[in-house]
Amino acid sequence: QKEVEQDPGPLSVPEGAIVSLNCTYSNSAFQYFMWYRQYSRKGPELLMYTYSSGNKEDGRFTAQVDKSSKYISLFIRDSQPSDSATYLCAMSAEFAGNQFYFGTGTSLTVIP
Amino acid sequence: GAVVSQHPSRVICKSGTSVKIECRSLDFQATTMFWYRQFPKQSLMLMATSNEGSKATYEQGVEKDKFLINHASLTLSTLTVTSAHPEDSSFYICSASLSGGIYNEQFFGPGTRLTVL
Numbered sequence: 337q338k339e340v341e342q343d344p345g346p347l348s349v350p351e352g353a354i355v356s357l358n359c360t361y362s363n364s365a366f367q368y369f370m371w372y373r374q375y376s377r378k379g380p381e382l383l384m385y386t387y388s389s390g391n392k393e394d395g396r397f398t399a400q401v402d403k404s405s406k407y408i409s410l411f412i413r414d415s416q417p418s419d420s421a422t423y424l425c426a427m428s429a430e431f432a433g434n435q436f437y438f439g440t441g442t443s444l445t446v447i448p
Numbered sequence: 449g450a451v452v453s454q455h456p457s458r459v460i461c462k463s464g465t466s467v468k469i470e471c472r473s474l475d476f477q478a479t480t481m482f483w484y485r486q487f488p489k490q491s492l493m494l495m496a497t498s499n500e501g502s503k504a505t506y507e508q509g510v511e512k513d514k515f516l517i518n519h520a521s522l523t524l525s526t527l528t529v530t531s532a533h534p535e536d537s538s539f540y541i542c543s544a545s546l547s548g549g550i551y552n553e554q555f556f557g558p559g560t561r562l563t564v565l
Contacts, residue, residue, distance in 0.1 A: 342491075344489065372556075377539070377559065377561065378558055378559060379452075379454075379541050379543075379556035379557050379558045379559045380492070380541070380556045381556065382553065382555075385553070424491060424492070435482075435494065435497065436482075436494075436554060438491045438492050439491060440490060440491040441489075441490075441491050443489070
C-alpha cells in the first residue's frame with residue numbers, strides 16, 4: 337500500500353465550478369499536509385500548508401484535514417482556466433525528517 | 449523570497465554521455481536539498497537527500513554510482529547522470545529545505561528535462 341493515495345484524474349470542470357481534490361494516507365503519524373500546484377513542465381509551487389487537523393482558507397482555496405479518517409481535501413471555488421494544472425498533495429512528519437511523501441497528482445482542466 | 453533555480457532547464461544528449469544538473473538556492477541557505485525525478489503524468493519520486501558537506505542518502509533502487517550528487521555549499525547541489533541512457537530520460541526536479549521552519553518547507557526548482565537519444 338502506498339503511503340499517500342491520490343486519484344490521478346483527469347478532472348475536467350467548467351469555469352466557475354467548485355473543485356474538490358482529495359488524498360488519503362495510511363500513516364497516522366503524518367502531521368504536516370501540503371498542496372502543490374504544478375503547471376506543465378514546471379516545478380511544483382506550494383499552495384496551501386496545514387498542520388494537524390482542521391481547515392485553512394486562502395482566497396479561493398480551502399484545505400481540509402481530517403486526521404481521524406486520514407483524508408485531506410483541497411477545494412477551489414470559482415475555478416478559473418488558469419487553475420488548470422496538476423495538483424499534488426504531500427505530507428510529512430517529524431519521524432520523516434525533511435522527507436515529503438507525495439501523492440501521484442490530479443490533473444485538472446478548467447474549461448472556459 | 450525562497451527561490452530555487454536549476455540549470456540547465458533542458459538538455460538533450462547522446463547515449464553514454466554524462467550530464468550535470470545544478471540546483472541553487474538563490475536567496476537562502478539550504479541545509480538539505482532533495483532530488484526528484486518525474487515521469488509523464490506521474491508523481492515526484494524522491495531519488496536522494498543531500499546535506500551540505502556530507503554524502504547523499506539515496507532511496508532504495510536508485511543507483512548511487514549512476515546518479516552522483518554533490519552538495520558542496522549551502523546554496524548549491526549538483527546531480528550528475530553518468531553514462532546516460534534513453535531510460536534516464538525524465539524530468540529532474542530539485543528542492544531546497546529552509547531549516548528552522550516549522551516543517552522544513554521545501555522550495556522546488558523549475559525542473560530540468562533530460563532527453564537521452
